[in-house]
Amino acid sequence: MRISALAERTGVPVATLKYYLREGLLPPGAATARTQAQYDETHVERVRLVRALIESASLSLAGVRQVLAALDDPPASWHDLLGAAQHALLMDEDQRAGSSRPSGDQPDPWVDRATRLVRSRGWDCDEYDTLVQRLGDQLRAADAAGVVFTDDLLDAYARGCETIAAADVASVPEGAAAAMRQVVVGTLLADPVILTMRRLAQQHASAEVAGASGEGGTASATPG
Amino acid sequence: MRISALAERTGVPVATLKYYLREGLLPPGAATARTQAQYDETHVERVRLVRALIESASLSLAGVRQVLAALDDPPASWHDLLGAAQHALLMDEDQRAGSSRPSGDQPDPWVDRATRLVRSRGWDCDEYDTLVQRLGDQLRAADAAGVVFTDDLLDAYARGCETIAAADVASVPEGAAAAMRQVVVGTLLADPVILTMRRLAQQHASAEVAGASGEGGTASATPG
DNA sequence: GACATTGGAGAGTAGCACTACCCAATAATG
DNA sequence: CATTATTGGGTAGTGCTACTCTCCAATGTC
Numbered sequence: 001m002r003i004s005a006l007a008e009r010t011g012v013p014v015a016t017l018k019y020y021l022r023e024g025l026l027p028p029g030a031a032t033a034r035t036q037a038q039y040d041e042t043h044v045e046r047v048r049l050v051r052a053l054i055e056s057a058s059l060s061l062a063g064v065r066q067v068l069a070a071l072d073d074p075p076a077s078w079h080d081l082l083g084a085a086q087h088a089l090l091m092d093e094d095q096r097a098g099s100s101r102p103s104g105d106q107p108d109p110w111v112d113r114a115t116r117l118v119r120s121r122g123w124d125c126d127e128y129d130t131l132v133q134r135l136g137d138q139l140r141a142a143d144a145a146g147v148v149f150t151d152d153l154l155d156a157y158a159r160g161c162e163t164i165a166a167a168d169v170a171s172v173p174e175g176a177a178a179a180m181r182q183v184v185v186g187t188l189l190a191d192p193v194i195l196t197m198r199r200l201a202q203q204h205a206s207a208e209v210a211g212a213s214g215e216g217g218t219a220s221a222t223p224g
Numbered sequence: 225m226r227i228s229a230l231a232e233r234t235g236v237p238v239a240t241l242k243y244y245l246r247e248g249l250l251p252p253g254a255a256t257a258r259t260q261a262q263y264d265e266t267h268v269e270r271v272r273l274v275r276a277l278i279e280s281a282s283l284s285l286a287g288v289r290q291v292l293a294a295l296d297d298p299p300a301s302w303h304d305l306l307g308a309a310q311h312a313l314l315m316d317e318d319q320r321a322g323s324s325r326p327s328g329d330q331p332d333p334w335v336d337r338a339t340r341l342v343r344s345r346g347w348d349c350d351e352y353d354t355l356v357q358r359l360g361d362q363l364r365a366a367d368a369a370g371v372v373f374t375d376d377l378l379d380a381y382a383r384g385c386e387t388i389a390a391a392d393v394a395s396v397p398e399g400a401a402a403a404m405r406q407v408v409v410g411t412l413l414a415d416p417v418i419l420t421m422r423r424l425a426q427q428h429a430s431a432e433v434a435g436a437s438g439e440g441g442t443a444s445a446t447p448g
Numbered sequence: 449g450a451c452a453t454t455g456g457a458g459a460g461t462a463g464c465a466c467t468a469c470c471c472a473a474t475a476a477t478g
Numbered sequence: 479c480a481t482t483a484t485t486g487g488g489t490a491g492t493g494c495t496a497c498t499c500t501c502c503a504a505t506g507t508c
Contacts, residue, residue, distance in 0.1 A: 145276035156391030165425030167380030201389030
């Protein structure tokens with residue numbers, strides 16, 4: 001199929017596809033001549049993947065590049081695989097949010113709290129560093145904004161995340177190279193799903209509380 | 225305090241504060257003369273809030289504006305309050321990710337699946353519309369990217385989110401206007417926290433599985 | 449042979465979040 | 479009262495991202 005067919009199949013304009021080709025997000029088609037190339041189903045899939053990462057997981061192009069690199073060069077072990085996926089993600093998020101890591105050696109109380117939280121859950125692998133740092137940063141930011149996360153609340157988050165993560169890990173077919181896609185892309189695309197579900201669950205929980213306490217709030221229709 | 229003092233207290237450059245003033249993210253200080261105004265602690269708090277929403281929750285300025293508007297004009301009931309918070313969020317996220325809502329009346333299988341999922345959890349309030357739509361969109365995007373979310377997986381997500389949301393709702397002081405801050409800002413700032421925790425829990429879970437199955441992967445150190 | 453299409457590349461665009469600069473009015477200081 | 483620094487207010491410019499447009503000669507197709 002030619003580029004215009006690829007554009008039709010995916011709903012992405014030809015100009016954008018050319019851009020992706022230039023940026024290396026899309027591998028070049030099999031050149032049949034100097035100004036002609038053939039694209040196949042793998043290209044369709046890749047374009048759809050790129051679009052999903054951009055639109056749903058809201059990755060930047062740089063982030064997409066990282067993820068694709070990880071996909072094209074799958075690490076050996078399960079664990080490294082997850083690490084690679086997370087690394088790709090971290091890179092991207094760090095870029096868009098200037099993480100003001102003081103990088104000093106003095107003990108940061110927020111990172112401490114994050115560490116204690118993680119420990120209390122029994123999550124005491126090594127190499128958490130980046131993620132725990134990140135968690136500490138987020139707790140600090142929340143505090144600066146005047147929001148209090150109680151220990152109970154964070155503990156509930158941790159329990160909820162354990163449920164989620166256990167299912168994540170269980171859902172991956174063992175050892176296959178196809179697992180990579182599931183882990184990397186699944187992790188990324190599940191993020192927004194989880195957040196949306198949280199909102200839904202909040203609505204449900206708040207409705208229950210409201211109902212129980214006889215709250216008569218004006219139930220405004222969801223704005224269009 | 226003058227604007228330069230505000231800049232020092234918050235670590236935000238004066239030029240940026242002026243920009244925020246112009247954009248209405250920061251209320252003007254009490255003018256003591258035509259070219260002088262006094263700022264107080266509420267301004268410090270607001271600046272920190274804005275920064276947290278931008279850096280941690282990675283909202284756009286437009287999103288921050290929405291959130292602040294909701295904060296300044298708190299709805300009467302608990303439930304509406306949450307709705308306002310979520311509305312503000314949706315606006316923002318919809319802007320940055322062009323939600324390709326077909327808006328047709330034909331039944332969308334993905335939205336259907338989302339609806340069934342929500343129903344099966346007993347979350348059958350009204351006015352879920354936007355969120356369920358959103359969930360359907362996300363499931364469709366994942367499918368397009370070739371990622372399969374099994375029913376079991378989504379159910380586990382839902383259970384995890386129930387845990388989280390129950391804690392969210394329980395953590396809010398009843399009926400106070402201060403609750404608004406906790407709900408709106410807490411919801412937003414907790415999002416990244418939850419995602420980070422998910423990553424941590426995944427690491428933990430994958431390490432356990434790897435350990436159990438005798439996996440000998442090269443445990444690369446987390447890249448700095 | 450006529451004409452649309454292609455690959456390749458450069459340049460241009462729009463939006464976002466600042467950032468720099470300028471101005472007259474004012475405050476602070478001596 | 480003179481001097482200097484700072485302020486509010488505004489305009490314009492910056493850097494970045496993700497496209498989008500335009501051009502070209504080579505090619506495929508009829």
